[in-house]
Amino acid sequence: MKVSKRQITEARLKAALQRLLDGKPEKVKASGKLTLNRINNEAGLSASYIHKFPEFIEEAEKAITAYQYEHGDTYVESLIETKPEGSTIDKLKARLKNEIKLKKTYKEQRDAFKAVADKLVEQEASLIFRVYELQEEIRQITRGSITPINR
Numbered sequence: 001m002k003v004s005k006r007q008i009t010e011a012r013l014k015a016a017l018q019r020l021l022d023g024k025p026e027k028v029k030a031s032g033k034l035t036l037n038r039i040n041n042e043a044g045l046s047a048s049y050i051h052k053f054p055e056f057i058e059e060a061e062k063a064i065t066a067y068q069y070e071h072g073d074t075y076v077e078s079l080i081e082t083k084p085e086g087s088t089i090d091k092l093k094a095r096l097k098n099e100i101k102l103k104k105t106y107k108e109q110r111d112a113f114k115a116v117a118d119k120l121v122e123q124e125a126s127l128i129f130r131v132y133e134l135q136e137e138i139r140q141i142t143r144g145s146i147t148p149i150n151r
Contacts, residue, residue, distance in 0.1 A: 020038060
């Protein structure tokens with residue numbers, strides 16, 4: 001039995017909705033109001049792709065309404081409950097340091113590769129010039145009976 005792309009996408013949307021309902025999203029913040037857009041983003045779909053699935057939208061809106069009724073969850077309340085912790089800030093600082101270090105390393109590698117490429121171009125030009133010199137010497141010795149190498 002072959003599964004269509006539509007069925008796969010709908011399964012992704014259902015899984016995303018369930019993760020958001022469980023409070024364990026993978027791609028979006030755990031705080032925030034439960035909306036169709038958040039479900040779409042959690043499923044990893046492009047903007048407003050969820051609207052191609054009207055049956056799922058009906059099902060999701062029912063689940064969203066039930067969830068909000070049960071939890072009384074609003075966007076403002078969810079922001080107040082989740083304040084940034086010191087450990088989160090420390091993690092972000094460490095991540096920033098790591099990214100700066102990686103950027104410096106990549107720039108150094110780029111410069112080294114450019115230097116190697118420049119040396120290779122210089123060497124190639126020197127070798128091509130030497131080929132033409134040798135070709136001229138052979139032509140003088142054989143007095144033009146050898147066909148020259150054309151590049």
